[in-house]
Amino acid sequence: MAGSDRAAPAPTASPRPTARSAAPDAVKILIAGGFGVGKTTMVGSVSEIAPLRTEEPLTAAGLDIDDLAGIEEKRATTVALDFGRITITRDLVLYLFGTPGQQRFWFMWNDLAIGALGAVVLVDVRRPESSFAAIDFFERRGIPFVVGVNGFHGRHPYPAAEIREALALPDHVQVLLCDARERTSSRDVLIALIDQLIDAATGAAAS
Amino acid sequence: MTGGDAGGRLVRPFTLTGGRTRPSRADFTLITTVTACDPQPDRAARPQPEHLRILRLCARPVAVAEVAARLDLPVSVVVILLSDLVEADRITARPPHPVNLATPDLDLLQKVRDGLGRL
Ligand SMILES: Nc1nc2c(ncn2[C@@H]2O[C@H](COP(=O)(O)OP(=O)(O)OP(=O)(O)O)[C@@H](O)[C@H]2O)c(=O)[nH]1
Ligand SMILES: [Mg+2]
8 A cells, every 4th residue: 555656666677776866855845725725625635646645743842852761651742743645756855744723832843844845835725824923933033935825615805916915925926826625736836936936046046 | 672662662763772872883874875785695694673674665775764754764763674684785875876966967066957957
């Protein structure tokens, strides 16, 4: 079962590849935003596998890692992390991590953000304020992000420009109207993030 | 060393690791890719059941987060088991592509861009 959806053996028969050379390179993008804005839905819609989930005991994820007794005794509160995978090429895989939405789990975001290419901040048009904190988080740390405006029930009552203004976003941050349930729509948000990264990189090189 | 692997595993995950809560190698990330060595080294010591489950999972390259999800174990526990396997020369671990926000890797970004475009 595990990974068997990518089980195609190398057609060019070289002698048994070493494990090291067979392993692909890996990058990740975070899908962030407030509680219930559609993060898990977006991960699931573009992932090539059904979204996977890990549950981490809070004690292990947080500060008290040495407090073994605590882990064994408490009916541990867990923080869930869901993620998906997109095989870019045979030797490059992109992982998408949906960040935990509840604010009390945000200590995990720091760890998650390390090594990420960037982030998608999802916004629910009906309550954009629930994603303010996520936008702040990435802005403060200088982590590149785009904003995906998830139109629940496919409805987009506000144009992107108006949402940009409401969120006080700088010009270089793209705002996209999307439907997190749609694979192509979610893919386009990811492409917009990569394009924004490429623009920033080439712009920086030019100046 | 590890207590029985039946029942109670999810409640007391650290019993699987002999009480250790830190990996002997701290270099695993969620997207470190692990792959079972082929062939496996000849060793007298048979791998523990949880180690065997991991070895089966990473017969093909797989990310640490995926191992944890498929075993239904916390990542913090899985990385300890993975370090055991690295030390026993049973798996190799490939760290993720290094990302430095100050010096973006254009080739990499273009590759990701092209790959997403093909979806
Ligand atoms: N109609 C509609 N429903 C959606 C859309 N996106 C998500 N939903 C639903 O909204 C609910 C919340 O979506 P999730 O993807 O679980 O949101 P989340 O951000 O992962 O939530 P937390 O992880 O709890 O913060 C689910 O019941 C989804 O099915 C959308 O675009 N349209
Ligand atoms: Mg979720």
